[in-house]
Amino acid sequence: MSIEELGRSAADAALRKATQEVDPTMMLQRLHRTSAARTVLTAAAVVVALVVAVVVVHGVAWPTSEQPGGRPSTVPSSVGTPACAYPGITCLGGGRFRAALPVPVTLTAPADFDAAGSWHLIGTRSAEGYRSDVDGAGVTVMEGAVPVRNDSSWTRDPAAGSTAASVAQWLADRPFLQNASVVKTRVGLLEAWRVTASLRPGAPLTASKDQFTVGPTFKNDGSTAGFATNLTGDYTVLDVPGAGLTVIWSWTTQPGDRSILDASQDAVDGLAFTTG
Amino acid sequence: MTSALEGPNGVDAVVELRVAEDFDVFYRREMPALVAFARSLSGSAAADDIAQDAMLAAYRRWDAVSSLDVPVAWVRRACANRAVSTFRRRAVEVRGLRRLVLQREPAEPLPDEHEEFWTQVRRLPRRQAQVVALHYLYDLGVAEIALTLGCAEGTVKSHLFRGRTTLAARLDRASEGES
Numbered sequence: 001m002s003i004e005e006l007g008r009s010a011a012d013a014a015l016r017k018a019t020q021e022v023d024p025t026m027m028l029q030r031l032h033r034t035s036a037a038r039t040v041l042t043a044a045a046v047v048v049a050l051v052v053a054v055v056v057v058h059g060v061a062w063p064t065s066e067q068p069g070g071r072p073s074t075v076p077s078s079v080g081t082p083a084c085a086y087p088g089i090t091c092l093g094g095g096r097f098r099a100a101l102p103v104p105v106t107l108t109a110p111a112d113f114d115a116a117g118s119w120h121l122i123g124t125r126s127a128e129g130y131r132s133d134v135d136g137a138g139v140t141v142m143e144g145a146v147p148v149r150n151d152s153s154w155t156r157d158p159a160a161g162s163t164a165a166s167v168a169q170w171l172a173d174r175p176f177l178q179n180a181s182v183v184k185t186r187v188g189l190l191e192a193w194r195v196t197a198s199l200r201p202g203a204p205l206t207a208s209k210d211q212f213t214v215g216p217t218f219k220n221d222g223s224t225a226g227f228a229t230n231l232t233g234d235y236t237v238l239d240v241p242g243a244g245l246t247v248i249w250s251w252t253t254q255p256g257d258r259s260i261l262d263a264s265q266d267a268v269d270g271l272a273f274t275t276g
Numbered sequence: 277m278t279s280a281l282e283g284p285n286g287v288d289a290v291v292e293l294r295v296a297e298d299f300d301v302f303y304r305r306e307m308p309a310l311v312a313f314a315r316s317l318s319g320s321a322a323a324d325d326i327a328q329d330a331m332l333a334a335y336r337r338w339d340a341v342s343s344l345d346v347p348v349a350w351v352r353r354a355c356a357n358r359a360v361s362t363f364r365r366r367a368v369e370v371r372g373l374r375r376l377v378l379q380r381e382p383a384e385p386l387p388d389e390h391e392e393f394w395t396q397v398r399r400l401p402r403r404q405a406q407v408v409a410l411h412y413l414y415d416l417g418v419a420e421i422a423l424t425l426g427c428a429e430g431t432v433k434s435h436l437f438r439g440r441t442t443l444a445a446r447l448d449r450a451s452e453g454e455s
Binding site: 006 | 303331332335389
């Protein structure tokens with residue numbers, strides 16, 4: 001049997017199997033339910049955002065005895081959140097989640113993040129959530145991150161140094177990047193360095209990440225990160241006591257649209273590590 | 277992308293009902309093959325959810341998709357991108373995880389020879405795998421594949437040739453013209 005005949009035969013078998021197993025009526029009903037739920041979820045997220053805005057404004061402008069010091073009151077969770085059922089994720093209400101990483105991190109889901117089915121752990125040292133308004137965008141928190149060599153080995157690059165500041169500069173200097181900048185910032189109370197850059201056209205990409213060919217940047221026990229022609233991101237690097245080098249990777253598979261990463265910054269800014 | 281079709285007033289609701297009905301017909305006709313396509317490319321237990329996610333994307337912009345000359349090409353491309361994009365696939369898999377655990381019976385595997393064929397297709401470079409899967413599963417020609425993936429016909433020919441040659445070598449089969 002030639003490869004052509006085998007391909008045809010394999011295709012026939014796959015189509016026959018799918019036709020037997022797929023129940024279009026049931027799946028169509030599920031699609032309509034999902035679509036309706038997402039519409040409700042989006043509306044609920046907008047309502048919650050408005051409520052938070054109102055509470056914050058009132059809290060600052062008109063402190064009352066019910067809100068000592070003018071702080072906003074706690075806003076209850078807007079929807080039943082399946083994320084609460086994911087191992088290692090605790091729902092705190094108000095669109096806030098705590099991920100049980102070695103140093104627990106509190107995540108606040110902005111309106112454009114998929115709060116209902118998104119934040120989850122990858123391995124034991126990473127948590128990840130996805131945007132709901134665009135395809136292929138999200139934020140990954142990597143504790144115990146290892147800066148890796150620019151080859152296919154995914155092994156530590158000693159040239160990166162051992163502090164967040166040195167690692168941020170090392171990242172900005174990666175040969176496959178261009179237009180890199182390093183800006184000092186804060187994540188909660190911790191000093192951090194945010195690196196923005198883009199892939200240099202034609203740069204050799206040396207590592208394999210799933211089905212991508214990437215310029216490798218970081219890894220830990222559950223995640224790898226890098227730049228590819230269809231993958232870019234902003235990196236916020238910090239030293240978290242108890243967790244070591246930590247990278248907050250805001251990524252998108254649409255490198256041509258900078259506005260996606262700009263919009264994801266709210267999720268990065270909403271992170272807080274529970275250090276001792 | 278939203279449109280007036282999603283508005284709350286009565287006129288829009290009537291229009292939405294008509295469009296939704298067209299989508300349902302489209303869905304019932306195309307979904308089984310789309311699932312087979314997603315399975316062939318992703319090899320993932322969540323392939324059905326990948327196909328469903330592509331259909332959902334089409335549904336949410338159905339006014340635009342249905343006006344295309346070949347709406348199914350749009351859905352196939354959306355599915356192809358989701359099936360080979362680790363990040364999109366992971367998002368879908370996370371959403372589908374609980375449903376998989378709670379509801380789905382383990383899928384029966386294909387016969388070994390066919391399973392091995394699709395395993396080797398998935399080992400091909402991303403674009404080659406998409407081209408090969410579209411060619412065999414949908415019996416599409418070069419021009420139709422080029423339209424589906426939004427690339428030049430010459431590119432499709434090249435990917436198809438390389439893909440088949442690689443598959444033939446890995447599966448120890450004669451490639452086109454040798455049989």
